Amino acid sequence: MAYNFKEIMNKPERLAPGHRMCAGCGGTIAVRNVLRALKEEDHAVIANATGCLEVSTFMYPYTAWEDSYIHNAFENAGASLSGVETAYHVLKKKGKIDSTYKFIAFGGDGGTYDIGFQSLSGAMERGHDLVYVCYDNGAYMNTGTQRSSATPMYADTTTTPVGKVSAGKPQYRKDLAAIIAEHNVPYVAQTTFVKNFRDLHEKAEKAIYTEGPAFLNIMAPCPRGWRYDSSDIMEICRLGVETCYWPLFEVIDGRWILNYEPKNKLPIEDFLRTQGRFKHLFKPENEHLIAEFQAEVDRRFEELKFRCSR
Amino acid sequence: MAKKNISGNEAVANALRQINPDVMAAFPITPSTEIPQYFSKFVSDGKVTTEFIPVESEHSSMSATIGAEAAGARAVTATSSCGLAYMWEPLTLAASNRLPCALMLVCRALSGPININCDHSDAMAARDTGWIQIFSENNQEAYDNAVMAFRISEHKDVRLPIMICQDGFITSHAVGVMEMLSDQEVKDFVGEYEPEHYLLNENEPMALGPYAISPYYMEARRAQEQAMENAKQVILDVSREFAEMSGRSYGLFEEYALEDADAAIVLIGSAAGTAKDAVDEMREKGLKVGLLKIRVFRPFPADEIAKALKNVKVIGLMDRSESFSTQGGPLISEVSAALFKNRVQAQAVNYMYGLGGRDITVEMFEEIFEELLAVSEGKDPIVKESGRAYRYIGLRE
Numbered sequence A: 001m002a003y004n005f006k007e008i009m010n011k012p013e014r015l016a017p018g019h020r021m022c023a024g025c026g027g028t029i030a031v032r033n034v035l036r037a038l039k040e041e042d043h044a045v046i047a048n049a050t051g052c053l054e055v056s057t058f059m060y061p062y063t064a065w066e067d068s069y070i071h072n073a074f075e076n077a078g079a080s081l082s083g084v085e086t087a088y089h090v091l092k093k094k095g096k097i098d099s100t101y102k103f104i105a106f107g108g109d110g111g112t113y114d115i116g117f118q119s120l121s122g123a124m125e126r127g128h129d130l131v132y133v134c135y136d137n138g139a140y141m142n143t144g145t146q147r148s149s150a151t152p153m154y155a156d157t158t159t160t161p162v163g164k165v166s167a168g169k170p171q172y173r174k175d176l177a178a179i180i181a182e183h184n185v186p187y188v189a190q191t192t193f194v195k196n197f198r199d200l201h202e203k204a205e206k207a208i209y210t211e212g213p214a215f216l217n218i219m220a221p222c223p224r225g226w227r228y229d230s231s232d233i234m235e236i237c238r239l240g241v242e243t244c245y246w247p248l249f250e251v252i253d254g255r256w257i258l259n260y261e262p263k264n265k266l267p268i269e270d271f272l273r274t275q276g277r278f279k280h281l282f283k284p285e286n287e288h289l290i291a292e293f294q295a296e297v298d299r300r301f302e303e304l305k306f307r308c309s310r
Numbered sequence B: 001m002a003k004k005n006i007s008g009n010e011a012v013a014n015a016l017r018q019i020n021p022d023v024m025a026a027f028p029i030t031p032s033t034e035i036p037q038y039f040s041k042f043v044s045d046g047k048v049t050t051e052f053i054p055v056e057s058e059h060s061s062m063s064a065t066i067g068a069e070a071a072g073a074r075a076v077t078a079t080s081s082c083g084l085a086y087m088w089e090p091l092t093l094a095a096s097n098r099l100p101c102a103l104m105l106v107c108r109a110l111s112g113p114i115n116i117n118c119d120h121s122d123a124m125a126a127r128d129t130g131w132i133q134i135f136s137e138n139n140q141e142a143y144d145n146a147v148m149a150f151r152i153s154e155h156k157d158v159r160l161p162i163m164i165c166q167d168g169f170i171t172s173h174a175v176g177v178m179e180m181l182s183d184q185e186v187k188d189f190v191g192e193y194e195p196e197h198y199l200l201n202e203n204e205p206m207a208l209g210p211y212a213i214s215p216y217y218m219e220a221r222r223a224q225e226q227a228m229e230n231a232k233q234v235i236l237d238v239s240r241e242f243a244e245m246s247g248r249s250y251g252l253f254e255e256y257a258l259e260d261a262d263a264a265i266v267l268i269g270s271a272a273g274t275a276k277d278a279v280d281e282m283r284e285k286g287l288k289v290g291l292l293k294i295r296v297f298r299p300f301p302a303d304e305i306a307k308a309l310k311n312v313k314v315i316g317l318m319d320r321s322e323s324f325s326t327q328g329g330p331l332i333s334e335v336s337a338a339l340f341k342n343r344v345q346a347q348a349v350n351y352m353y354g355l356g357g358r359d360i361t362v363e364m365f366e367e368i369f370e371e372l373l374a375v376s377e378g379k380d381p382i383v384k385e386s387g388r389a390y391r392y393i394g395l396r397e
Helices: A005-008 A025-033 A053-055 A077-093 A107-112 A119-128 A174-179 A198-209 A230-242 A277-280 A284-310 B008-019 B033-045 B058-071 B081-086 B088-096 B121-125 B139-152 B183-190 B214-246 B271-286 B302-308 B330-341 B360-377 B382-386
Strands: A043-048 A068-071 A100-110 A133-134 A187-191 A214-218 A249-250 A255-258 B002-006 B023-025 B049-053 B073-079 B102-107 B130-136 B161-165 B177-180 B253-256 B264-266 B289-294 B296-298 B314-319 B345-353 B390-392
Touching: A005 A053, A005 B161, A025 A100, A025 A133, A025 A198, A025 A214, A043 B360, A053 A100, A077 A100, A077 A119, A077 A133, A077 A230, A077 B023, A077 B049, A077 B058, A100 A107, A100 A198, A100 A284, A107 A119, A107 A133, A107 A174, A107 A277, A119 A133, A119 A174, A119 B058, A119 B073, A119 B302, A133 A198, A133 B264, A174 A187, A174 A214, A187 A198, A187 B073, A198 B130, A255 A284, A277 A284, A284 B139, A284 B314, B002 B008, B002 B121, B008 B073, B008 B130, B008 B161, B008 B177, B008 B183, B023 B058, B049 B058, B049 B183, B049 B360, B058 B073, B073 B081, B081 B121, B081 B330, B088 B214, B102 B121, B130 B139, B130 B214, B139 B161, B139 B177, B139 B183, B139 B214, B139 B345, B161 B314, B161 B345, B214 B296, B253 B302, B271 B289, B271 B360, B289 B302, B289 B360, B289 B382, B302 B330, B314 B360, B330 B345, B345 B360
Parallel strands: A043 A068, A043 A100, A100 A133, A133 A214, A187 A214, B023 B049, B023 B073, B073 B102, B102 B161, B130 B161, B264 B289, B264 B314, B314 B345, B345 B390
Antiparallel strands: A187 A249, A249 A255, B002 B177, B130 B296, B253 B289
8 A cells, every 4th residue: 555644644543632641752653653554444452561651541531542452561461462362363253243453562662672571472472463562762761761671872861870980771772673573473673753654654554464463663762761852853763763773674474674774874973962861972081982882783783784685 | 960080170171161261371380280281172172162372471371361351251261379479460450450350270389498289378369469269178169169250250240350269289189079060051050251341342442451540549449349348249149049050059158067166167278178077076076166168268258257156165267378477377367357356255276287288187187176175175275385376287396
């Protein structure tokens, strides 16, 4: 289906206004745009790991979700949605349901990379027909910006605070999309907010309408945790892609595809400079840290290109 | 009705086969492993239409059970010990989200030291999660309670998850004669699940698991508590209906030679069978001893228990689970509170027994009764001599 920006953006919202997410929150942008990939006639059940998204969109007695929605706990969105999806097959077989339902889980990187990792891995391995969407903002934002395994190296977080003897998080981030791809699921993709959202939309559509388990990893900046002006979000996402910090790729039935390679790869400083969490890296004595960061970005991008060349 | 010579696990697995739930999610753990194993074979042989989810942990078995039940399916799981401990958080969510799923618990000691044998520390650690808890003495009761489970949990006045407990190995693996209902009888008794609100309702989307701030949270808890209060009458009604079909009667607890007893013990589970033998032998000698076996621990039938014990002079309260309060276990605390609230003035002597599968014999029960009778005659019990609040039975010196 050809991508028609105007048509897509005019679809009815499935996450209604009135929720309490921050202005400029990447998580909300990710959710609204993933849901736009649903066919209007299809029902959906949304599962949600505990996090900002959950506590801000379903405050009793109000819900912003137009579709059926289940929040169970922090660490079990994958398993919970497994149960819902399995129930659907049973009830459909029994003739108790006529409509088509799609199953989408949303979790932050805390609920996905870390505490919910086992539950996600199990759901992927068992082959449930569902999509797990991680809105990756690179820290535990709901509890106030503690580091996660998705946090980039040298980020200043509240559990890796920059101090006299610390330059922020000592480790680089876990590559979750690659790990899920190694589960040999039919569809895995990494995306973020670029240009007219075509990349995100097409990947969401493929993820939802590919039979079997699918995983979407969406870089979703958090203005509070990353410390930037909320109007800068699109520029930050663009720089994430142009510096190859956040490459756009997909893995279809085990085949790796690089969706975009910048003609002139920008230096990582261009991405880091936009965010307060990396401010300390720009002190003269920390120049070597940026060089290290750049080396890791380069190494990972070469690795990705190698995977995509086979 | 057919006589079968089977174990508690096989009995419960067969009850589940006859119920034919929509979804079962389970992860193996001794001694409950056989239940999902037997059941998986029923699935493979087409004897049920259930979808079995072979999850990667007990945390996920409870989470998937919750998802399936919320979706509008009848869902069940089984576990023991550390498995139940691992699913503790989602246990509370099944209850607070008012999902009438079922869990077949085969009671086993919690670690550590790691131990695979029976005590009630797993079930008792989950007693405040909001689940209905029904305990079984033997394979027959485990089967009967499993057949009754969904009728109780799904009742519109209840809508709470239900835990059917049997003792690990002693009941789950010991083979004994029991009576199995016909498949049709169970099917008719249990009926179809018709949820009022569920995720896959095409006409009405549903949102489950909200964030609720202080002005709402307490009302939600109170509503949950009311459902548990309602469960008591529903359990009695369902048990009565079950008795009409099966000829086997169950109440909130069982009274055995209790009416004129001077000394009685209160306990839960398989040890009741051994205790009954001791009661029979002592009754033959003309000694007035009796037994109260608790069947329903949640909701806790406090007033009914106190009423049943009101004429007993000395009560032996027997726990198979430590709570480390230094005053005994949960049964001791709760029965004591029930007696106090109802102004029952009987003297109580507290015992801990059977931890990690430690045997308790007829002779041990006879000694306990003798001790209780001595107390009823004003003599000092061993417990008082030791200066402790309660005594461990069968402890190696």
